[in-house]
Amino acid sequence: MKKLLAVAALALVAGWVLRAQISASSPSTIAIPSAALAVGCPAPTTGFTIYCTASDKFQVSANGAPYVVIWPAGATVAGVTSITVGTGTKQVGDVVLPPIPSKVAVVSTATLQ
Secondary structure (H helix, E strand, O other), X not given: OHHHXXXXXXXXXXXXXXXXXXXXXXXXXXXXXXXXXXXXXOOOOOOOEEEEEOOOOEEEXXXXXXXXXXXXXXXXXXXXXXXXXXXXXXXXXXXXXXXXXXXOOOOOOXXXX
Protein backbone atom coordinates (compact mmCIF):
# COMPACT_ATOMS: atom_id res chain seq x y z
CA MET A 1 0.00 0.00 0.00
CA LYS A 2 2.83 2.40 0.86
CA LYS A 3 4.46 1.62 -2.49
CA LEU A 4 1.20 2.39 -4.30
CA LEU A 5 0.85 5.73 -2.52
CA ALA A 6 4.51 6.55 -3.23
CA VAL A 7 4.05 5.77 -6.96
CA ALA A 8 0.84 7.84 -7.08
CA ALA A 9 2.55 10.76 -5.34
CA LEU A 10 5.51 10.49 -7.70
CA ALA A 11 3.18 10.47 -10.72
CA LEU A 12 1.36 13.55 -9.42
CA VAL A 13 4.62 15.43 -8.82
CA ALA A 14 5.96 14.42 -12.26
CA GLY A 15 2.73 15.56 -13.90
CA TRP A 16 2.82 18.87 -12.04
CA VAL A 17 6.48 19.48 -13.04
CA LEU A 18 5.82 18.53 -16.66
CA ARG A 19 2.75 20.78 -16.83
CA ALA A 20 4.71 23.70 -15.35
CA GLN A 21 7.46 23.27 -17.95
CA ILE A 22 5.03 23.01 -20.85
CA SER A 23 2.93 26.01 -19.81
CA ALA A 24 6.02 28.16 -19.14
CA SER A 25 7.46 27.53 -22.60
CA SER A 26 4.21 27.65 -24.57
CA PRO A 27 3.57 30.84 -26.55
CA SER A 28 0.64 32.95 -25.48
CA THR A 29 -1.60 34.80 -27.87
CA ILE A 30 -4.39 37.27 -27.37
CA ALA A 31 -6.93 37.71 -30.14
CA ILE A 32 -8.85 40.94 -30.51
CA PRO A 33 -11.59 41.20 -33.12
CA SER A 34 -10.36 43.09 -36.16
CA ALA A 35 -13.22 45.59 -35.87
CA ALA A 36 -11.70 46.93 -32.63
CA LEU A 37 -9.11 49.73 -32.54
CA ALA A 38 -5.57 49.28 -31.19
CA VAL A 39 -6.32 51.52 -28.20
CA GLY A 40 -8.22 48.52 -26.81
CA CYS A 41 -5.06 46.36 -26.72
CA PRO A 42 -4.03 45.16 -23.27
CA ALA A 43 -1.16 46.90 -21.55
CA PRO A 44 2.29 45.33 -22.11
CA THR A 45 3.05 42.82 -19.35
CA THR A 46 6.45 41.50 -18.30
CA GLY A 47 6.81 37.80 -19.09
CA PHE A 48 4.31 37.80 -21.96
CA THR A 49 4.49 38.41 -25.69
CA ILE A 50 1.26 40.09 -26.77
CA TYR A 51 0.12 40.14 -30.39
CA CYS A 52 -2.62 42.68 -30.91
CA THR A 53 -4.59 42.68 -34.15
CA ALA A 54 -6.92 45.61 -34.68
CA SER A 55 -8.58 47.32 -37.61
CA ASP A 56 -6.08 50.19 -37.61
CA LYS A 57 -2.83 48.29 -36.92
CA PHE A 58 -1.12 45.06 -35.92
CA GLN A 59 1.38 45.42 -33.10
CA VAL A 60 3.54 43.26 -30.84
CA SER A 61 4.77 43.72 -27.28
CA ALA A 62 7.61 41.40 -26.24
CA ASN A 63 8.18 40.76 -22.53
CA GLY A 64 6.51 43.97 -21.38
CA ALA A 65 8.26 46.26 -23.88
CA PRO A 66 6.23 49.00 -25.57
CA TYR A 67 4.24 47.93 -28.61
CA VAL A 68 6.03 47.84 -31.98
CA VAL A 69 3.78 48.47 -34.97
CA ILE A 70 4.12 45.77 -37.65
CA TRP A 71 1.32 46.94 -39.93
CA PRO A 72 0.73 49.49 -41.42
CA ALA A 73 4.27 50.37 -42.38
CA GLY A 74 5.62 53.69 -41.15
CA ALA A 75 5.45 56.76 -43.34
CA THR A 76 8.10 57.06 -46.02
CA VAL A 77 10.17 60.22 -45.86
CA ALA A 78 10.92 61.76 -49.24
CA GLY A 79 14.39 63.03 -48.35
CA VAL A 80 16.03 66.24 -49.57
CA THR A 81 14.07 67.90 -52.38
CA SER A 82 15.99 71.17 -52.72
CA ILE A 83 19.13 72.90 -51.50
CA THR A 84 20.46 76.44 -51.26
CA VAL A 85 24.23 76.86 -51.00
CA GLY A 86 25.52 80.02 -49.37
CA THR A 87 23.79 83.05 -50.86
CA GLY A 88 23.05 81.23 -54.11
CA THR A 89 19.67 80.38 -55.55
CA LYS A 90 17.55 77.45 -54.53
CA GLN A 91 18.28 74.33 -56.60
CA VAL A 92 15.58 71.72 -57.14
CA GLY A 93 16.23 68.30 -58.64
CA ASP A 94 19.84 67.38 -59.41
CA VAL A 95 22.11 69.62 -57.37
CA VAL A 96 25.08 70.97 -59.31
CA LEU A 97 28.05 72.25 -57.36
CA PRO A 98 31.16 73.84 -58.84
CA PRO A 99 34.18 71.53 -59.03
CA ILE A 100 36.03 71.21 -55.77
CA PRO A 101 39.81 71.49 -56.21
CA SER A 102 41.67 68.33 -55.37
CA LYS A 103 44.81 70.24 -54.33
CA VAL A 104 45.24 73.55 -52.71
CA ALA A 105 48.21 75.66 -53.75
CA VAL A 106 49.66 77.86 -51.05
CA VAL A 107 51.96 80.62 -52.18
CA SER A 108 53.97 82.50 -49.62
CA THR A 109 56.72 85.02 -49.94
CA ALA A 110 59.77 84.75 -47.82
CA THR A 111 61.99 87.69 -47.05
CA LEU A 112 65.63 87.05 -46.29
CA GLN A 113 67.42 89.42 -43.99
